Amino acid sequence: MAIGKSVKRVDAVAKVTGRARYTDDFYMPGTLVAKYLRSTIAHGRVKKIDTRKAEQLPGVEAVFTYEDVPETKFATAGHPYSLDPAHKDVEDRRLLTQHVRYWGDEIAIVVADNKLVLQEALKHIKIEYETYEPLVSPQASLAKNARQIHAGSNNVIGESGYKVGGRIEEAITNADIALQNRYRTQMCQHCHIENHIAYAYMDDLEHIVVVSSTQIPHIARRIVGEALGLPWGRIRIVKPYIGGGFGAKQDVILEPMVAFLTLKLDGRPIKIDLSREECMIGTRTRHPFDVKMRAAVNKDGVLVALEMDAVANTGAYASHGHSVAGAAGAKTRLLYPRAAMHYHARTVYTNTPAAGAMRAYGAPQVIFAVECMIEEAARKIGMDPVAFRMKNVARQGDADPLSGERFESCGLIECLQQGKDLIRWDEKRAARPKKQTGPLRRGLGVACFSYASGTYPACLEIAGARIILNQDASLHIQVGATEIGQGLDTIVAQMAAETVGVPFADVHVVSTQDTDVAPFDTGAYASRQAYVASNAVFRAARELKAKILEHAGRVTGILGGELDILNGAIVDRKDLSRKVISLKEVALDAYYDKQRGGQLTADVSHKTCTNAPTFGCTFVEIEVDIPLCKVDIKEIYNVHDSGVILHPVMAKGQVHGGVAMGIAAGLYEEMKIDAETGKIYNNNFLDYKIPTAVDVPDIGCEFVETYEPSSGYGNKALGEPPIISPPPAIRNAIYDATGIAINELPMTPHTLFKYFKEAGLF
Amino acid sequence: MNRMITCTVNGKKKELSVDVRQSLLEVLREQLGLLSVKQGCAVGECGACTVLLDDVPIDACLYLAVWADGRSIRSVEGESRNDKLSRVQQAFVDEGAVQCGICTPGFVMAATSFVEKHKHQKVSRYDIRRGLAGNLCRCTGYETIVTAVQKNLDDDDQ
Ligand code: FES
Ligand code: FES
Secondary structure: OOOOOOOOOOOHHHHHOOOOOEHHHOOOOOOEEEEEEEOOOOOEEEEEEEOHHHHHOOOEEEEEEOOOOOOOOEOOEOOOOOOOHHHOOOOOEOOOOOEEOOOOOEEEEEEEOOHHHHHHHHHOOEEEEEEOOOOOOHHHHHOOOOOOOOOOOOOEEEEEEEEEOOOHHHHHHHOOEEEEEEEEOOOOOOOOOOOOEEEEEEOOOOOEEEEEOOOOHHHHHHHHHHHHOOOHHHEEEEEOEOOOOOOOOOEOOOHHHHHHHHHHOOOOOEEEEOOHHHHHHHOOEOOOEEEEEEEEEOOOOOEEEEEEEEEEEEEOOOOOHHHHHHHHHHHHOOOOOOOEEEEEEEEEEOOOOOEOOOOOOOHHHHHHHHHHHHHHHHHHOOOOHHHHHHHHOOOOOOEOOOOOOEOOOOOHHHHHHHHHHHHOHHHHHHHOOOOOOOOEEEEEEEEEEEEOOOOOOOOOOEEEEEEEEOOOOOEEEEEOOOOOOOOHHHHHHHHHHHHHOOOHHHEEEEOOEEOOOOOOOOOOOOOOHHHHHHHHHHHHHHHHHHHHHHHHHHHHOOOHHHEEEEOOEEEEOOOOOOEEEEHHHHHHHHHHOOOOOOOOEEEEEEEOOOOOOEEEEEEEEEEEEOOOOEEEEEEEEEEEEOEOOOOHHHHHHHHHHHHHHHHHHHHOOOOOEOOOOOOEOOOOOOOOOOOOOOOOOOOEEEEOOOOOOOOOOOEOOOOOHHHOOHHHHHHHHHHHHHOOOOOEOOOOHHHHHHHHHHOOOO | OEEEEEEEEOOEEEEEEEEOOOEHHHHHHHHOOOOOOOOOOOOOOOOOOEEEEOOEEEEOOOOEHHHHOOOEEEOHHHOOEOOEOOHHHHHHHHHOOOOOOOOHHHHHHHHHHHHHHOOOOOOOHHHHHHHOOOOOOOOOOOHHHHHHHHHHHHOOOO
8 A cells, every 4th residue: 555655765776866857968069059139228129139149159050039039929828728719828928029028028039059158249239228117117117198009908817716705895895894995916936957958950840849947848849830830740749858847838938939949040959047146037026916805704704705916017028918817716616615705816917027826826925915804803803813714614514605616625714713822822821911012022823725636627638657567577757747756757666566456665656747748737836736636546556457357367276366466566455465366577577478468558648627626724933023023933733634644744845945935935035126227136046035945944734534426536626735834824924923914925024114103113 | 178077976085087067967967877876056046056066065067177186086876875865864864854856865974974073973853954955855855854964864774
């Protein structure tokens, strides 16, 4: 039995020995390197560009500008293709642009035989711009007569929303208490330690091979085809180990360009390796949200209604912009499913770096607003914030108020109970003085979240798995789902071992996805893979097992139905301790007997048409240093209902990483934009502070294990959710400590100073 | 301009002709094929390129290769011997301190130096955190990395 055990991660040794190969670790002699010429204005048009001098530098192979690339506009978002034209991604990019939309936009690209020449060549390109006023905020780009960042868009990409639970106005008028407030979240960046990198070459005159650090090889293949106007089958994407993605690599960024370049330069290998500074502005960021909220609550603690009106800033290009705000609203609808809820979001273009998918896809922004508002409501009616949540959150038997779909598993109340015990909520609150006045003040905070295990029914959910029985009785499993650090390879090996009946150590995983051979799957995003792949792996493993038993039956003369596989041996179904024949003998016979058998394999493609909601919460105790405006986390716990925990150590790892990212989003991180020029001025690790080991505390985590019947192994989403609830929990703890409600992120000393001053603390 | 340097890399003497403009990171990766040395920022901020220079962790991206003349360099390739992981490597595997793995070689080297320096000393988790603050990891929240180092130090038969 492998499920539920912390077996040895299949790629751990490769990674601690440095033998795991990432995109930059495959050398091809003669590889050319390429670098973008990025705009030094945020909004405008290139009037003239002169590349002649750069082209003449020794070592420079070619320079391409917006004049040399296809006219085709394409969409970059890593979504499955949609058969519904109304559901297509927004096609608003060309490979290079004449119309500059953010500071750092890609105007030209230089290809050279070494890196040093590249830098030099970029300096020799002369550009004349016609400059426009940079529209760096939604207010500016929505202003009357604002210039259109994309012609015909009115600077709005789209609107989304829903109304459930009846009339909100009525609910608000009739409720005991009505509240309203406004909450803002900031622009963050993923900061995966491996920057975006890709290279391409051609095998022959037709086929383009792209090796890329991507979360979504199969989608990348399609988008490269679309961008270059080539049949998809001519593109092959190879995804080796990748050094983190967090959503920034759920977007097709470098692949179409390297493919274009190799196509233009005789199929020679060409690599683009973004610098950290480029990666932080030129890939994707997290959408800043500005949410106006209203809530209605009764004195008995019933949450009656929530209304949200959000503006999401997607920056210069759509990327995922048209869907992030909608998905965020949909995933958070499940948290308080018995209240009336109205959600409306508008996503707008601005002249800032393009926002895309980032861990939990808009949910952290919306949940920040919701969980701030819930806190106000609890405090207003004088109810304990945990008790108020327990009374109103989703519980077993509830349903998605929009679709009517019942929750098959929901352990949120148990999560709250456990978190409360872990942090000793009641005890600490009872022991604390009513009003704290000193320079150091303690506070306790809580926040909950809901999320989903995929994108269905908004998008297709498909997974593929192939399992082969080897001659030595080991298995090889290959899936289309991608390992990006979260441990997917290990999980699918556990699933296969469990269902076929072989020891975990006998399962080998093909970690690399190569779209020419890997089963079809849309990739790593939406915390979907362990959930949707579970059904594909389960079916493939069951099918392979049946084939093995059938062949064992032929070899032994015992009917396959009377046999089973246990720990790598064929045993008597009625007496599992009785070994009938070894699996190896069966395998060898299947391969090499001159008449019977063949290679025993199973290959399954599975469409998942369910989407299990997942829940959890954060509890935190902090100390606020009032004079320093600094927050020190004393204890923090995340408690999750992610269904069955497949691998406790890796599951905790997801939580630790997510909580650390959540703490950072709550307290430290923000991309800073110069309001006049639109330039980001902290696009590096020196000025954009992601936490080091001293900046995060010990992180506690627990699971409430439910069983999700729609999943092959009872599991639900876990990858993204841990990041969602820490920021509002910390905010609510600051509120608890100081009585001051901070309504924006990040809660840096800078922000706190502003609020503390307003509140008269200084 | 190229210059000859002599140094010891993972216990082996090497004579190398290096471009004076090249970083140690470039030479280790491109000339010696030590691909464990990763680049996350190229300016000394992330520690993904950490190697030990005379047993002291340095950022190979910031260190010119010519400066390594006469010195001894250790990278993660030299830490496992005869198919056996070093204690620090093993602890990273056992504690689940590896996720995407891009920071791992650098972390293993920083942790190795920390462990060697603090053998038989009592150190707190916070001391470990401070000792490893030159390396960034975006996946683990550092929790299991700190535990791996702690377990390693507690393990007294080293
Ligand atoms: S690559 Fe050397 S410190 Fe980041
Ligand atoms: S394991 Fe991914 S950055 Fe550390």
